[in-house]
Amino acid sequence: MSETSIWIMIIGVSLVSILPRILPVALFSRYEFPKPLKRWLSFVAPAVLGALTALSVLAPDGDINISIHNRYIWAFIPTLLVAIKTRSLFYSLLVGILTMALLYNFV
């Protein structure tokens, strides 16, 4: 890819990545959403997090990998327990990263 093509690509990608992020805030902020829509939107965050968690743990390299060889599944278990028990992002992250490092280096 030529120098110019790369710059065109960067500008094109930046436009299509910025617009869906900023347009809703720019356009919809002046309206009051109807109650049913607000209710529906209140489920978007749990749904998004459910999907992201599933993908990041069960398809860490982009392909679905549900097997005992998937380290992410093993690291998921202590991390979830610590998250529920301590409700601390710091400790969850610490335990998750440590577990992963141990699994990677010693298993």
Next chain:
Amino acid sequence: MQKQELKQGINDSIPIILGYLPLGLAFGVLANEVGMSIIQATMMSTLCFTGAGQYIAIGVMQAGGAVFTIILANVLVNLRYFLFSTSLVPYLKGRVPTVIGTFLSYGLTDETYAVAMNRYQDHAPTASYMAGLNLSSHIGWITSTLLGAILGSFIGNTERLGLGFALPAMYICLLVFMIKRNSDVFVALSSALFCLLIGYLVPSTMENLFNIIIATIIAASLGVLISERD
């Protein structure tokens, strides 16, 4: 500008930056390998801030694909943020001035969304908090890209340090925090299930992440249906 809020936002971005570090480094290294200069790689992370989309760009470039293909794939990959951003509107309305909110939404990612939504459950949003969280996460992304592009193959395997689990661990924890109602558990689980099922049936959605959009729409609708009964 509220100093305390800004500080809180910066604080909350630390786990995000930790997770971005290996991803940004790797992007910098790969961008260099497919022929992007250090400036181009860093500018891409500055102007785009779309991890998955940037990795797709590398993949297409490696395969000798066209600019148009990269942009089209990025339309799909980034469409989910329309949904994320819309769900933030009821929170920001009346609390963060629209112009500032619009500008700062540029820094919306899966991670900043998850952290911000979690915060807004019991704290009113402020422009300062948004600025602290989004801008410092973005600076983390830019810096790690720059480092990757400069250091290139000198960087060893970051997987060894377990940093690959930083973002998954964050999602897990924020999911636990986010669950308040019984219906939330149901929504999260069904979304996870639909997301994988769609990804399994239509493998291309695993790349453009369209499975997240479809699963979210289905699961949120199911959530409305089942919670109507309580």
